[in-house]
Amino acid sequence: MTTRPPSxxxxxxxxxWRKDPEFAAAYAELEPEYALLKExxxxxxxxxxxxAEVAERMGTKAPAVTRLETALAxxxxxxxxxxxxxxAEAVGCKLEIHLVPAKSS
Numbered sequence: 001m002t003t004r005p006p007s008x009x010x011x012x013x014x015x016x017w018r019k020d021p022e023f024a025a026a027y028a029e030l031e032p033e034y035a036l037l038k039e040x041x042x043x044x045x046x047x048x049x050x051x052a053e054v055a056e057r058m059g060t061k062a063p064a065v066t067r068l069e070t071a072l073a074x075x076x077x078x079x080x081x082x083x084x085x086x087x088a089e090a091v092g093c094k095l096e097i098h099l100v101p102a103k104s105s
Contacts, residue, residue, distance in 0.1 A: 037072040057090035
């Protein structure tokens, strides 16, 4: 009987992959989308709402909220400001957008 090494957590795998400069650059490029997705999911969790409940409050169907959250995770689609504002209002938040100075190279 062969034994397999213990499984790595997602964090451990990402930490290992980030040692590769090409992966690190691609990951950094997607960071804004991941940060926004994390904020959306956290706001929905704080509000104690399901995707279906958020959709109802937005005046749309649950699959639209699923697509919004999923699209941010894989960068297939950039939601409109109007959609983000509706989502924010549905979860009891206000949408704010900020520009921050870029890091110098």
